[in-house]
């Protein structure tokens with residue numbers, strides 16, 4: 001926690017809004033997507049999906065693939081607590097919706113479905129895209145799939161397997177928007193980044209969650225930024241976004257949300 005507070009204070013000293021940005025591509029993204037204040041009708045469905053989960057007291061058992069939980073002491077969970085403590089925030093859901101809407105990815109990928117809060121945001125953002133989401137815990141994935149069906153989100157494909165299995169069995173598909181929200185450790189984040197590099201185009205965008213979760217996650221983020229194929233990075237503190245557009249000069253941005 002102390003590490004995150006210190007990192008946030010450092011972030012604030014570097015962060016700007018769109019006015020500190022000279023790249024037209026990044027300026028447009030920040031102005032018309034990050035800071036887009038329109039109240040999209042889909043926000044109601046995103047809100048309803050979240051509310052259903054927060055009202056659901058059903059207990060279930062999880063298989064933990066991540067870094068372990070600082071909130072839960074056993075593998076017994078209640079749907080509402082997972083939605084509250086593990087899922088992305090309502091604000092991030094809306095941002096992910098806008099990113100999917102703005103970027104219009106043909107194929108999106110999420111590593112770490114949990115209960116599907118991010119998945120539905122990506123799926124609603126571009127209904128003609130295909131959103132593939134991967135979750136290792138079968139009980140968690142089953143709850144997410146039930147939710148996708150009840151919300152008639154037909155553009156979501158759910159894979160229940162580990163990320164390693166997913167990568168070894170899915171070598172050829174290319175993804176345009178990727179949300180990496182699974183095992184929050186340096187080693188695994190870098191492994192997933194290497195795997196993803198084989199499955200992207202120069203127009204793809206990768207989003208890494210919780211880049212200041214631990215010193216290791218920040219080191220992974222710094223290595224990703226420095227990778228020769230990465231042209232632009234945007235650090236929003238909670239998320240790190242990387243872009244591969246060859247026409248851009250290498251540049252790193254710190255943007256307040």
Ligand SMILES: C[S@@+](CC[C@H](N)C(=O)[O-])C[C@H]1O[C@@H](n2cnc3c(N)ncnc32)[C@H](O)[C@@H]1O
Pocket residue numbers: 063064065066086087088111112113114115116117118119134135136137140161162163164181182183
């Ligand atoms: C932080 S949660 C994801 C939250 C979700 N993206 C959302 O929008 O609310 C991370 C999820 O990734 C899954 N996970 C972590 N490491 C994994 C791995 N190596 N293989 C498969 N699933 C994994 C966990 O079971 C957990 O449900």
